[in-house]
Amino acid sequence: MGDVLGRLTSYFKIRYAILLIPICGFAIYDSVFQSFASILGVLQTTYPDVPVTVIQMILALPPMVSIPGTLLTGFLSAYIHKKRIAEFALVVIFIGGMIPVVFPNPTIYAMFACSACIGLGQGLLHPMANAIICQRWTDDEERSRVLGFKQSFNYIGEVIVTMCIGFLALAHWGNAFLVYLGVIPIFIMTHVCLPKGELDKKLIDREHRAEGLRELLRPKMIYLLVIFFFAMMCLYGYYTNIAMLVQERQLGTTADVAGISSTISIVSLVLGVLYGAVSKRLGRFTLAVGFALLSCGMIVVANGFSLPMIVGGGVLIGLGVGIQQISTIYYISRAVSPRVVTLAVSIALSVISLGASLAPVVLHGVELLFAGAQTAAGGLLVSGAGYAILALVEGLQAALRRKDDQDDPEGLTPEESARLAPRED
Numbered sequence: 001m002g003d004v005l006g007r008l009t010s011y012f013k014i015r016y017a018i019l020l021i022p023i024c025g026f027a028i029y030d031s032v033f034q035s036f037a038s039i040l041g042v043l044q045t046t047y048p049d050v051p052v053t054v055i056q057m058i059l060a061l062p063p064m065v066s067i068p069g070t071l072l073t074g075f076l077s078a079y080i081h082k083k084r085i086a087e088f089a090l091v092v093i094f095i096g097g098m099i100p101v102v103f104p105n106p107t108i109y110a111m112f113a114c115s116a117c118i119g120l121g122q123g124l125l126h127p128m129a130n131a132i133i134c135q136r137w138t139d140d141e142e143r144s145r146v147l148g149f150k151q152s153f154n155y156i157g158e159v160i161v162t163m164c165i166g167f168l169a170l171a172h173w174g175n176a177f178l179v180y181l182g183v184i185p186i187f188i189m190t191h192v193c194l195p196k197g198e199l200d201k202k203l204i205d206r207e208h209r210a211e212g213l214r215e216l217l218r219p220k221m222i223y224l225l226v227i228f229f230f231a232m233m234c235l236y237g238y239y240t241n242i243a244m245l246v247q248e249r250q251l252g253t254t255a256d257v258a259g260i261s262s263t264i265s266i267v268s269l270v271l272g273v274l275y276g277a278v279s280k281r282l283g284r285f286t287l288a289v290g291f292a293l294l295s296c297g298m299i300v301v302a303n304g305f306s307l308p309m310i311v312g313g314g315v316l317i318g319l320g321v322g323i324q325q326i327s328t329i330y331y332i333s334r335a336v337s338p339r340v341v342t343l344a345v346s347i348a349l350s351v352i353s354l355g356a357s358l359a360p361v362v363l364h365g366v367e368l369l370f371a372g373a374q375t376a377a378g379g380l381l382v383s384g385a386g387y388a389i390l391a392l393v394e395g396l397q398a399a400l401r402r403k404d405d406q407d408d409p410e411g412l413t414p415e416e417s418a419r420l421a422p423r424e425d
Helices: 002-012 017-029 032-046 052-076 082-102 108-136 140-168 173-193 211-216 219-239 242-248 254-273 275-302 307-335 338-371 376-407 414-420
Strands: none
Touching: 017 082, 017 108, 017 140, 017 173, 032 052, 032 108, 032 140, 032 173, 052 108, 052 338, 082 108, 082 173, 108 140, 108 307, 108 338, 140 173, 140 254, 140 275, 140 307, 211 338, 219 275, 219 307, 219 338, 219 376, 242 254, 242 275, 242 307, 242 376, 254 275, 254 307, 275 307, 275 376, 307 338, 338 376
């Protein structure tokens, strides 16, 4: 028993633990705006003369604005310290979040200004947590654990903030934005706890010419961008079809759909905590296993004619989502030089957002091509087939990389070399 507790304590013991306070704060406020979906109905009543699609754009604007903000972070990190970029992003988010609080009855244009500010701040902040982790924790095993902890805290924070928004909006919908007061302590902790760090390497300069660009655009990096682009596209095939599937088969209400989504979040949260141990056990095949789980989950859900069966598929999807989300940053950080990791993460997140945006059009097009009609189950099957192809491709790549490392062990980490070395009796 003592040995088990010792290993458990060792797993959660990491260096620079105090840095996780501002980093986990970034993880909450770089995506919290999606939790405001619950007040869209109230906004429609507040602005009766505004079309519904325009009201919906209030929620859709931040992800759109965040894409150029995310790319901008990658370039700015070569000229401005990450701490300063993070502080500026928090200030912009706070200003945007306070607009509906300061103005009890803001115009629709003021709400768009609110969304734009929050979107820009989220875009600047989104790569920060991952980039700081990738540069501060250089040991691969420790880095994977920290990324998992951060992702788990993201899920926990999202649940807590969503509950707070629901209670705060009971008196007046504008009170929901009081959750952005939480940016203040995060700004203070960022200013106190977060070191300035080093500037990233410039892609092109007089001394090294295009050396930074070569360090970024490695074949492995290009491969991962393509893989994660299609992976996120397939994942959004679930989010855009699950509610329609439950409705088509008359299996439940929107509350039941929320319950299925909650199951996925809970499973992903647990996987995030254990990601370090899982990746250590699965090694180079971690991402391939994640894709395989997602493929099986999508197929199970598509063929589910009862809620328990759909929930079972959701558990598989939750395991796969947990692996995919964390592996995205972990694999990208290992594919490039640490001096350009911020820009690499920024580009990866932008490519992923693009994949999510194109998902409905592409997946429906593939479904029409092969099935001739659009159904929720068909969309899920297309996503499942896509994940199966990704699992096969990534599995073959992992097998080839493993064979190359065994033939030529130069460049391996000490941990990898130790695992490959023959045992002495």
